[in-house]
Amino acid sequence: MVDVRFVASGPLRLWTERTGDPALPAVLLIAGSAAQGISWPDEFVARLVERGVQVLRFDHRDTGRSSVVDFDAHPYTISDMARDCLAVLDGHGLASAHVAGASLGGMLAQWLAVHAPTRVRSLTVMSSSPMGHDPRPVWARALAGEPADPDDLPPPSPAFLAHQAAELPPGIESDVALFRVFNGPVRPFDEPAARAMLELAQSRAVDPAAAAHHHQAVWLPDPELRAPLSAITAPTSIVHGDQDPLYPLAHGEALATAIPGAVLHVVPGMGHVMTSPGLPEEVADLIRL
Template sequence: MVGVRERFVAAGPLRIWSEAVGDPELPAVLMVAGSAAQGISWPDALVDRLVQRGVQVIRFDHRDTGHSSVVDFDAHPYTIGDMARDCLAVLDGHGVDTAHVAGTSLGGMIAQWLAVHAPHRVRSLTVMSSSLMGHDPSAVWARAQVGEPVDPDDLPPPSPAYLTHLAAELPAGIESDVALFRVFNGPVRPFDEKAARSMLELAMSRATDPAAAAHHHRAVWLDDPSLLAPLSSITAVTSIVHGDQDPIYPLGHGEALAAAIPGAVLQVVPGMGHVMTSPGLPEEVADLIRL
C-alpha cells in the first residue's frame, strides 16, 4: 500500500488508532469494522482496490480493540452511539469534513447511526452484512437457541451452523477464532484459512487487551434511544451489500434495510457469508462500495 499515514486521534479521553491510505487530497472512505474487530480486519486487497478507484481509505481500531484505548466498561459503559462518535473523532483527526462511510456487521449499524445523526458528515453510505440499527434481536435469538419455530413477523435468526458453534463453547484462542471464521465464511465459497489465520494472529499480537473486545457485545445490549431514530430520515445515497449465505444476519436483514432506507440499492453477493475470507471476495466487495 502507498501513502500510509498512521495516527492516534482523541475521542474525549480515549486515544483511537487510525490509518489513512492514499492521497490525502482525495475524497475519503471511512471503513467501520464489526464487533470486536480491529481496523486491520479490513483486507489490504479491499483497501488497495478502493485506492485504485480514486479515494483515500481510513480504517481504525474501535475502542477496546487493537492499539486504541481500553475502557473499564463496568465503570464507564458505552453504547453504539458512543462508538459512532469515535468515528466522527477519527474524521476530525484526519481533517475530513465528509466521507463515504462503509460499515460491516456492528459497523454497519454504527454507519447507519452516522447517516441518521450526522448526515452532513456522510457523502454516501454502504452497509454490509448487517441489520437495522434499532432492531432488538433478543427474542429471535432466544427462540432459535431453544429450537422454537421462526417468527414470520420478525427478522430471520442466525443459521443452525452458527448456533451449533456457539453451543460448542470452544476455548478462547486462535484455533477457536479460525473455526468461527470458517462458520462466518459460509459453506459455498472456499475458505481462505491461511489469510484468516494471518489476520487473526496479527490482531492478537497488536491487541493491548484481547479480552476487552468482548465489551462490544455488552454495548450492543445497552439501551440507546438514539438507535430508535427512523432510518427513513437517511438522505445519503445508500447501498446495502449482503451475502446470501450470511450465518449471522440472513439475507432478510439486508432486504429489510433496503426497504427502510429511501432509495437504497440492495447488492446481493452470491455465496458470501459474514466475512471476506474467500479468495477474490475483498476486491469484489470493494467494487460495490458506494462512492
C-alpha cells in the same frame, strides 16, 4: 501514502491508518463487533485506492491499539462508538467521507447517516441489520429450539448457533473455526489468510479480552438507535451475502426497504466475512462512491 496516527475521542486514543492521497475524497471503513481496523483486508483497501479515494480504517475502542475502557465503571453504548467514528474524521481534518460499515460497523454507519448526515457523502452497509432492530426475541427463540417468528427478522443459521453452543476455548483455533462458519459453505475459505489476520490482531491488541465489551454494549438501552432509517438522505448501497450465517439475507432486504432509494447488492455465495479468494476486490467494487 500511508499515515498512521492516534486521534482523540474524548479521553480515548484511537489508532487510525489513512492510505492514499489525502487530497482525494475519503472512505471511512467501520469494522464489526470486536474487530480491529486490520480486519478490512489489504486487498480491499488497495482496490478502493485504485478507484480514486483515500481510505481510513481504525481500531474501535477496546480493540487493537486503541484505548481500553473499564466497562464496569464507564459503560458505553453503540451511539458512543459511533461518535468515535466522527472523532476519526475530525482527527484527520475531514468534514465528510463516504462511509462503509460491516456487521456492527454497518449499524454505526447507519447511526452516522441519521444523526450526522452532513458527515456522510454516501453510505454502504455490509452484512448488517437495521440498527433499531432488537435481536433478543429472535435469539431467545432460536436458542430455545423454537420456530422463528415469521413476523420478525430471521435468526442466525444452525451452523452459527452450533458453533456458539460448542463453547470452544478462546484462542486462535476458536477464532478460525468461527471465521470458517462466517465464510459460509459455498465459496472457498482462505484459512491461511484468515489465520494470519487473526494472529496479527491478537499480537497487536493492548488487551485482547477487552473486545468482549462490545458484546455488552449492544445490549444496553440506546434510544438513539430507534431513530427512523427513513431519515437517511445519503446515497445508499446495501451489500449482503446470500449465505450470511449471522444476518440472513432478509436483514439486508429490510435495510434496503427502510432506507429511501437504497440499492441492494446480493453477493452470491458470500457469508458474513471476506475470507474467500477474490472476494475483497469484488466487494470493494460495490462500495458506494
